[in-house]
Amino acid sequence: MSLVVENITKRFSDFAALNDVSFEAQPGEFLALLGPSGSGKTTLLRLLAGLDRPDTGRIDFDGLDYLTLSARDRRVGMVFQSYALFRHMTVAQNIAFGLNVRASKDRPSKAEIQATVQRLLKLIQLEDLGKRYPSQLSGGQRQRVALARALAINPRILLLDEPFGALDALVRKDLRRWLRRIHDETGVTTLFVTHDQEEALDLADRVVVLKDGQIEQIGKPLELYRHPQSAFVFDFLGTSNQVPASLSDGVADFGGFSAPVVSPKALSGAQTVRFRPFDTHLLREGPGFEAKVLSLLPAGANLRLELQSPTGQVFETQHAHDSEASDLCLNDTVYLRPSKVYAF
Amino acid sequence: MRARAPEKPKTPAAFLLMALAAVWMALVIVLPLVNVLAEAFKQGVQPYLSAIVQPDALSAIRLTLTVAAIAVPLNAVFGIAAAWCVTRFDFAGKGLLLSVLDLPFTISPVISGMVWVLLFGAHGWFASVLEASNIKIIYALPGLVIATILVTLPFVARELIPLMQDQGTDEEIAAVTLGASGWDVFFRVTLPNIKWALTYGVLLCTARAMGEFGAVSVVSGHIRGLTNTLPLHIEVLYNEYDSVGAFGAATLLAGLALVTLVLKTLLEWRFGDELAANRRH
Numbered sequence: 001m002s003l004v005v006e007n008i009t010k011r012f013s014d015f016a017a018l019n020d021v022s023f024e025a026q027p028g029e030f031l032a033l034l035g036p037s038g039s040g041k042t043t044l045l046r047l048l049a050g051l052d053r054p055d056t057g058r059i060d061f062d063g064l065d066y067l068t069l070s071a072r073d074r075r076v077g078m079v080f081q082s083y084a085l086f087r088h089m090t091v092a093q094n095i096a097f098g099l100n101v102r103a104s105k106d107r108p109s110k111a112e113i114q115a116t117v118q119r120l121l122k123l124i125q126l127e128d129l130g131k132r133y134p135s136q137l138s139g140g141q142r143q144r145v146a147l148a149r150a151l152a153i154n155p156r157i158l159l160l161d162e163p164f165g166a167l168d169a170l171v172r173k174d175l176r177r178w179l180r181r182i183h184d185e186t187g188v189t190t191l192f193v194t195h196d197q198e199e200a201l202d203l204a205d206r207v208v209v210l211k212d213g214q215i216e217q218i219g220k221p222l223e224l225y226r227h228p229q230s231a232f233v234f235d236f237l238g239t240s241n242q243v244p245a246s247l248s249d250g251v252a253d254f255g256g257f258s259a260p261v262v263s264p265k266a267l268s269g270a271q272t273v274r275f276r277p278f279d280t281h282l283l284r285e286g287p288g289f290e291a292k293v294l295s296l297l298p299a300g301a302n303l304r305l306e307l308q309s310p311t312g313q314v315f316e317t318q319h320a321h322d323s324e325a326s327d328l329c330l331n332d333t334v335y336l337r338p339s340k341v342y343a344f
Numbered sequence: 345m346r347a348r349a350p351e352k353p354k355t356p357a358a359f360l361l362m363a364l365a366a367v368w369m370a371l372v373i374v375l376p377l378v379n380v381l382a383e384a385f386k387q388g389v390q391p392y393l394s395a396i397v398q399p400d401a402l403s404a405i406r407l408t409l410t411v412a413a414i415a416v417p418l419n420a421v422f423g424i425a426a427a428w429c430v431t432r433f434d435f436a437g438k439g440l441l442l443s444v445l446d447l448p449f450t451i452s453p454v455i456s457g458m459v460w461v462l463l464f465g466a467h468g469w470f471a472s473v474l475e476a477s478n479i480k481i482i483y484a485l486p487g488l489v490i491a492t493i494l495v496t497l498p499f500v501a502r503e504l505i506p507l508m509q510d511q512g513t514d515e516e517i518a519a520v521t522l523g524a525s526g527w528d529v530f531f532r533v534t535l536p537n538i539k540w541a542l543t544y545g546v547l548l549c550t551a552r553a554m555g556e557f558g559a560v561s562v563v564s565g566h567i568r569g570l571t572n573t574l575p576l577h578i579e580v581l582y583n584e585y586d587s588v589g590a591f592g593a594a595t596l597l598a599g600l601a602l603v604t605l606v607l608k609t610l611l612e613w614r615f616g617d618e619l620a621a622n623r624r625h
Contacts (some may be wrong), residue, residue: 049521071520078521084514088536098522101532146518153522 008057035210077150256287288335423500457562483565503545
């Protein structure tokens with residue numbers, strides 16, 4: 001059962017929210033739609049749910065033409081950033097809603113609904129809270145209920161719109177792991193909208209990077225990270241330092257020192273190249289980019305440095321705690337050499 | 345966001361202001377109310393009772409209740425529909441609709457009555473049609489009802505719009521994606537979410553519908569026992585120097601007002617968060 005999205009375009013008056021977007025999701029795949037705000041990811045989700053119609057294009061699910069189905073008939077489980085739980089219903093009633101509104105011939109018996117609710121409450125680890133109202137739950141608990149409610153209709157696809165956006169960092173990380181586990185248990189094809197690259201890379205089987213209504217790149221997290229196809233993807237996935245260089249034969253020459261180039265195309269001549277904070281060496285002597293140490297801060301397993309060149313450019317670098325960088329003090333002069341650069 | 349709770353008054357100036365407010369309230373609200381009771385019972389309980397059970401009074405009560413029973417449900421339905429449109433859809437003329445909705449609050453009730461006379465009266469635009477088909481609107485129940493509807497039009501909608509705006513559409517969208525029909529969405533999600541605000545709006549609407557004087561006075565024709573609502577009945581008796589009758593009937597209206605007040609206060613106390621009145625800061 002795969003989802004096929006083909007040549008989808010959606011305009012709002014004269015603004016193209018989505019422009020010729022095509023991708024596929026394999027059965028049971030966990031796909032992240034990653035992009036900054038205004039990139040069209042939420043619009044795409046609404047089109048998939050049937051809350052909006054595309055101007056052109058095709059959305060198929062397992063041979064079913066989704067565009068001929070109303071939102072009501074698509075059987076798409078949707079989870080919102082705002083949770084959107086029914087405030088006047090208990091947790092159990094919320095979860096049972098999708099089953100209770102079915103036409104009587106398709107509706108499971110009371111006992112079956114009851115059993116489904118119990119099974120889902122167990123799945124989201126809120127077995128004792130079925131009689132509570134949404135207002136009596138924490139944000140993380142509410143989002144779990146929202147997920148259970150979406151799963152209750154046995155959805156063909158699960159759509160999550162920034163589901164952890166309103167939660168604090170710790171709960172978020174916890175729920176992320178938990179969501180992945182639920183996905184692996186249920187095997188529902190899942191699309192997940194986020195602007196948080198860490199979340200996308202951490203959770204998804206594949207990531208669709210969107211920019212200005214167009215797909216920049218689709219790939220597995222590692223693939224995306226190791227072989228970004230554009231400067232946008234590189235910059236969006238992490239901290240990026242930029243310097244001018246002269247390229248030839250896959251080597252960037254900085255005048256006196258050089259570094260190997262990773263690039264989707266064969267480039268030569270004067271180019272701006274980019275490098276990650278951890279693809280750097282700091283040396284006491286040149287050649288290298290001369291810079292002063294502006295700040296030294298711990299960043300988890302690493303030491304994070306901010307360096308300023310004499311021209312005022314600020315570099316960010318990361319090093320192991322026991323590396324050469326650990327001996328540095330504020331205002332020390334160092335020479336920075338990238339060990340690997342990216343060019344687009 | 346709820347505003348910070350006010351402090352208890354501490355300074356003499358604060359006490360003075362409070363005292364002033366209390367005296368003013370006593371003068372303009374309590375005193376007249378007491379006066380109504382005093383006048384009504386001036387000649388004792390027996391004349392009072394006979395004043396309020398005389399046929400004209402009973403017919404006025406019946407008419408007032410009938411008008412309210414027709415006007416209020418219609419306005420409740422209209423209010424829900426208007427609030428739904430305004431909060432769920434974007435359309436050209438939305439601002440205009442909102443302004444027009446407030447018109448009955450801002451124009452004099454006399455005008456609200458007059459427009460119907462101009463339309464449906466003996467010399468009105470539709471006079472010939474109505475005469476030909478033998479339908480009476482002005483000086484009859486339909487006139488009273490439409491005049492009352494116009495005057496009480498905004499109450500329910502105005503109560504619902506801020507709440508529905510606040511609650512947003514996510515719950516309804518969620519319900520649709522879960523397979524609910526439009527009917528299910530309305531009765532299982534929308535209506536339960538607005539029920540207390542709706543009750544509150546209906547209550548205010550009812551109070552106004554039963555107390556309305558100006559607009560109703562224009563279209564009524566003051567036919568005793570036939571087109572006199574309770575407020576009009578009171579005026580007639582008062583003009584005839586029947587003060588026991590007038591004030592006796594007035595106690596009924598005042599009683600209705602007090603019941604409304606109690607219910608309103610109960611609603612505000614119990615479901616304050618869901619009512620527009622408490623969220624217009």
